[in-house]
Amino acid sequence: MSRESIVKQARELYEDINLASVVARVRAGQKAVGYLPVYAPREVIHACGMLPVGVHGGGDQVEIIRGDAYYQSYICHLPRSVVELALSGRLDCLSGMLFPSTCDVIRNLSGAWQVLKPDTYVRYLDLPQGGAPELMTEFWAEELRVLHRDLARLAGVEVSQDRLRDSIALYNRVREVVRALYRARRDHPERVPSEELYLVLRAGEVMPPEEFLEFGAAYLAEVAASTASPRDNSRVVVVGAFCEQPPLGLIKTLERAGCYIVDDDFLVGNRTITRPVATEGDPYVALSAAVVHHAVKCPVFYEPDPGGKKRVVPDLAREARADGVIFAAPSFCDPALLDRPMLRAGAEAAEVPCIAFKYSENTGQFQQFREQAGTFSDAIKLWGGR
Numbered sequence: 001m002s003r004e005s006i007v008k009q010a011r012e013l014y015e016d017i018n019l020a021s022v023v024a025r026v027r028a029g030q031k032a033v034g035y036l037p038v039y040a041p042r043e044v045i046h047a048c049g050m051l052p053v054g055v056h057g058g059g060d061q062v063e064i065i066r067g068d069a070y071y072q073s074y075i076c077h078l079p080r081s082v083v084e085l086a087l088s089g090r091l092d093c094l095s096g097m098l099f100p101s102t103c104d105v106i107r108n109l110s111g112a113w114q115v116l117k118p119d120t121y122v123r124y125l126d127l128p129q130g131g132a133p134e135l136m137t138e139f140w141a142e143e144l145r146v147l148h149r150d151l152a153r154l155a156g157v158e159v160s161q162d163r164l165r166d167s168i169a170l171y172n173r174v175r176e177v178v179r180a181l182y183r184a185r186r187d188h189p190e191r192v193p194s195e196e197l198y199l200v201l202r203a204g205e206v207m208p209p210e211e212f213l214e215f216g217a218a219y220l221a222e223v224a225a226s227t228a229s230p231r232d233n234s235r236v237v238v239v240g241a242f243c244e245q246p247p248l249g250l251i252k253t254l255e256r257a258g259c260y261i262v263d264d265d266f267l268v269g270n271r272t273i274t275r276p277v278a279t280e281g282d283p284y285v286a287l288s289a290a291v292v293h294h295a296v297k298c299p300v301f302y303e304p305d306p307g308g309k310k311r312v313v314p315d316l317a318r319e320a321r322a323d324g325v326i327f328a329a330p331s332f333c334d335p336a337l338l339d340r341p342m343l344r345a346g347a348e349a350a351e352v353p354c355i356a357f358k359y360s361e362n363t364g365q366f367q368q369f370r371e372q373a374g375t376f377s378d379a380i381k382l383w384g385g386r
């Protein structure tokens, strides 16, 4: 598979807000279950023979007409476009929807869904937060058991712990491919444009994981063969875009303005668990312990260490060998914007240069971002980064 054909396929999947690839699988007899950002246990959906589908809104391709009527004006854009997609029938291929405890907006959307789609299985996932680790592990393992039982019933299959272990092993490999893609970009950003990386990862949100393994590996092979020469760009980490996704044009704009994105938190649910999950013993406990003990640092997860938030950005910048940090959060995103002062204070204390702005998934004008990021990159080049 050539690089062009990989990126072309990924772009087609990204632009297909009608989820034609999912609909085709559903027509062929497989069921599909959607999940909202940030983290949902895709392994459990897969273990029941169903297709996990990331629901990331309509980006800049959906005109919000009815979705706005469901929400006040001062919340983020994501739930409006998700409601718009639902009301237009584009999510009818999903037999179930999982709503993680990302924020109040997504929690409330789970309630709205029960009214909007009474025939769909709806579950609010109360992720383990802020207790003793052993209690959180026990709590979340029990939630996973119940979810597995429910989804098996939805799929019309028996609950099988062996199949769940197989799915855990498969998703361990998926996360390894995602991490390899991130390492490749960090080490050679000139070979891995962030727009392409993002499209490949978005493909993984609607593709079966078995296919994504091959797809991601094929892209990695193309990257390894690349002879692109590095430019004199600044290396930046983008922080704050973990839920509502930035428009593709914004990602492209940052790089065109002279910034190599060498790490980010886009679609971070695909790599929330940072270590391989145990594939022996009780699979619910294994999956639960991995979330409790080895989740990425993200504003939607409780941070027990009072100084922990201030170390996040310096650590990210050091690991990515970044010159600076761009805080890019969706407008009205409570988790991102509440954490930003602490994250920024940590960055400034460590003398990591940073800028900040807000976006919406349907932002259409990028000139101001281009000027801001271009000036930031030039300033780093002229006066030095860290």
Ligand code: SF4
Binding pocket: 076, 077, 078, 079, 102, 103, 104, 105, 106, 243, 244, 330, 332, 333, 334, 335, 336
């Ligand atoms: S963008 Fe922020 S506020 Fe909106 S649903 Fe996501 S986490 Fe919640």
